[in-house]
Amino acid sequence: MQLWLIPILPLAGFILNGVFGRKLSKAVINTIAVGSVLLSFLWVLKTLSALGAFSGGLEQTYKEQYFSWIQSGALNIGVDFAVDRLTAVWLMVVTGVGLLIHIYATGYMAHEGGYYRFFAYLNLFMFFMLVLVLGANFLLLFVGWEGVGLCSYLLIGFYFLEKFATDAGNKAFIVNRIGDFGFVLAIFLIGNHFKTLDFTTVMEQVKTMPIESSIGWMTAIGLLLLVGATGKSAQIPLYVWLPDAMAGPTPVSALIHAATMVTAGIYMIARSAQIYLHSSMALDLVAIIGIATAFVAATIGLCQTDIKKVFAYSTVSQLGYMFVGLGTGAFSAGVFPVMTHAFFKALLFLGAGSVIHALSGEQELSKMGGLRKKIPITFITLMCAGVAIAGVPPFSGFHSKDAILAAAYEHAPWMYWVGVFTAGMTAFYVFRALFLCFFGEYRGDLDTSHGHDAHGHDAHDAHGGHGHSGIHESPAVMWIPLAILALLSLGGGYIDIPKYLAPMFGDPHEGEAWLMYVSVASGLAGIGIAAWFYLLSPAVPEALARGFATPYRWLLNKYFVDEFYDSTVVNPMIDGSRVFLWKVADVRIIDGAVNGAGTVARATGSLLRLAQSGYIRNYAAWVVGGSILVIAYMGLRGSF
Amino acid sequence: MPPMPQLSLSGVVPFNWYLILSVILFALGVAGFLFRRNIITVFMSIELMLNAVNLTFIAFSYKMGQNDGHIFSFFVMVVAAAEAAVGLAIILTVFKNRQTLEIDEVSSLNN
Amino acid sequence: MDVILFLLFAGVAVICAINLVLQTHPISSALSLVGVMGALALIYLQLGGEFIAMAQLIVYAGAVMVLFVFVIMLLNEGKERKMQRKLWVRWGGPPLLFVFVAIMATVVEHFLPPSEGVTFGAFTKGTAEAIGTKLFTVYLLPFEVTSVLILIAIVGAIVLARKEID
């Protein structure tokens, strides 16, 4: 079945572009980058259809073993790829959405520097992401995990001339390290406990275990895995990196930080479902963290003024939803949004990107407005995304959210109510952003300018130099992916993931009808309020902001979480390293040791130089004397 | 240390004698290397040492009762032939450049 | 009989080797080395290595040493000039050698207890057939590598020797 071809193709693209890209023309780079992803997408289709993934087949895990990677004692970790239905979902999402975003990016990045670099990184990300989902054991999963982390770091810091971009990259990387630390510990525990890291075998063993005896282990492993998941999937307390990650180019935000990478945590937890099923506590924690994240992120999203930030927080909150789904034991319901969310969130970001593109790099909502005439396609597609995410039936968001909320209600009603409220908020801020962007009259200053926008601090001011004067619709290569995604996010909900995953996670349980009505109602209410605030009487929000000054300030500043982290974690560490590690450890000890070694070596050298008489026979004499000594010594010691 | 076996002209040759012979030859090779100043002679002393080692190989393969030692000394010979070819070419070049075979005159590597 | 032959050949070898060291003219050294090689070839025969003895004759005495003699004649440098050596070198060398030989002899005698001696014709694996079989089965790779080595040596020799022509 040649599963290895799937990741290898993007890797080939990465190597080609990365090595020769500097000399290649943009057309060639596009062909390589998009072509590799396209090929891998087609190969995924072929493989999955051959495995019968689309025709109700693939009940069992299909596994391919390539070679044994680490072999020590009983532990034998092979480089194996495996496909089951869960993986199939991710494969489709990653390659499909990835392909669309690649195509989009060729248009979006057309005027950027480091063109080949961008696509090389993007391909590399595809490679690692596919390894992540294809890997048949925790170690390979971890390889992909770290790889995508690396790529996200590289791509967030893509505009490495901008201080804040590199800072954001570092932030993402470091915060993820914390999560990965937990993940690594979890892997160690698993390896130590099960003597293997292979998913299937581990899960088999877990299934047979009696819950009472194994709960301790399972809880430990589950919690550590959860730490990793919170890092990668931006959950409380490690979500802070994701909003900043928007410093990267918009396609990156769409692909990595909305559609694929951030769902890796979901994937990992769904993979280890058995472990969580053996530890109700860990499972509850997943749910609680999820709901909390969803709520907090939504509240923050309420009053963000940067369009990408809004969508970023909505991503966090949606991921929170998924965690709720997982945490309430309805794993299939938790996985369902992964696909739909990939569709509409990617669409949102790409649309935002198209808006930003149109405005030559403007991201502030306060500088937009009344764009629906100017960029109609973007407007329509974004609207589709909005209704989808708001959970308006019968669009995709409705199905997925409904499934989760049903599960949540069965698990704990309060969770359901919080979820419903959050859904309302989600609908509100998404439509707030859309209304501010497309309705009303234009508040920007772009018409008078000659395409040189004044916002030098902005990541996308690279656009400025390229003579986009005035507001313009994006080229076809950009809006065609938008259209496709729009269709998907409208109709994607009818791909019944829970039923598809039933053989793995059991049949999804139908909630009562009224649950559904309530959630839909809250969504519609959110939309309505948004319309009231920002279409009919724009004075109301200011009044509210003035009225509730303190909460508004807190929300605007994201609950000062970053400042809190800075004061508690970051600054002490920085000071400590300044004072001790640098001044004492580095300068005194390490440098001292190095220089000392150098001096000693030079001194001995200047002594040994005297032996270099240049007369071969002297050297020979030394050799002979030495050998005589050695032989005599060994002879006297009497051992040969 | 066991006493030297009695020398009986009619008897068999004590195995150790071969080794001792090769030791002596090797030592003489070393001596030649150390005391002669003519590059070619030095080179020949090296060949002498190689021969001594070959003798050890042959003797031991007799003792072990298998002919791997012969193969080894065969390889030694081949390598020695190659070495001689290259080495003599080098010597020729040295002589062309310095008009001398004194090994001590060729000491531009000192200190 | 074997002992007499061995002592004869060994004596020849040692005397020739000493001559090699003592002679000041390279060509005398070369001829004494040929003598050593011939004697060694005979000793190889006594040890049952008939093929290796012949190889010794052909390769060493017949080819390598001829090359030496050839070069010596070509350069025709003549004797070494007498050089005033440092005293310790002149008188310190021979004792050192004796020390070396003595130590080695001790080691040999000590760690190889006198086993059954060497009788002529007791070792039959030295025939060309046996050697060839082993050479082309077990040691095939080294053999091929050696051929490559020789090729390289030829090229190198030619390059070095041609340098002085142009």
Added chain:
Amino acid sequence: MPYLILALIKTVLVVAIIMHVLAYLQWVERKVIAHVQLRVGPRRVGPHGLLQPLADVIKLITKEGLIPSHVHTVFYFLAPFLAVVFALIPMALIPYGGDITVFGVHTSMQVTDVSVGILLVLGLSGMGVYGVALAGWASNNKYSLMGGLRSSAQMISYELPMAMAIAAPLLMLNTLSFRGMVDGQAGFYFGFLPKWIVFQGPFPQVISFLLFITAGFAETNRVPFDLPEAENELVAGFHTEYSSMQFAAFFMAEYANMITVSAIATILFLGGWHPLWPAEYGSKFVPTVIFGLSALVCFSHAASPARPFDRITLPVFGVIFLGIAGAFLVPVIQTVLLPLFWFGAKTGTILFVFIWVRATLPRFRYDQLMRFAWTFLFPLAIANLFLTGLLVALS
């Protein structure tokens, strides 16, 4: 120990015979060349100059061996010695005939049969270089040095094609001992075609036979490869400075080498002492016929003598020949002499070719000589070796 005594006796016999053969080979050469050049050749000393070799030997021994003042004395004397020794040792390895029983002692007509005889001969012929080279160098004379260098270079170069040419038949005979080789060529195809290597399947070794003979000419410094003693370039090459017995030694060495080469060619390619056709077709009467015919020739010439002296000598020869012819009919002697006859006949033929070529061909130029060796003989030999190996492996 009877073995030693036997070996001693054989050695004495071989040495005695070879010495005479050497001496008379020179006479034969002079006669043949003379007749080729329409001269008479030596005929003063003894009938038809038959005592000429004796005279030469006496002359050379009694002549004063003068030593030039500028030579390196030791090597000057060592050189001819080496040359002769390494030329004569191979004689001890050549099988002149099969096994015989004389006075109840069963032995083979060979001093000793070495299991790696051919290799030993190769090695010795390689050692033979030293004689020439040393002579050239020790004479301390630029012509001699040139001769010595030339000859050593030439011998080293021609060793290779020679060895390759030898290797090919060895592949078919797969033995290294001369006896084994000769035995490997016994028998006949279809009852009459002898299984000599030059005729033997799967690949008759005609090419390597020619290669061997050519290389043999060079190995023995014979015309057309006698560069080391090219009179018109280097006075007399490496033996310019030699006189009397040392000179004779070099001469002996050369002829001994000729005999060795011819004998080895006979053994390797021409089936040693095996007759040209089977005994049942009367091959055992060949010597009788030949000697008888020569006797008749003698008598006829004696009837009409060219010179008065022949009136006496030729009938004597005729009688001797008849005697020999008769001796070949006595069964006891026949078993001993027949192999010797065949061996001698083949070797003699090749020796005659040597002389014939000397009388016919001009001398090569030195660069031609080397190019010939490296660019023609050597590749040809290797190709032949590969082909042989292939065919042997296939059959």
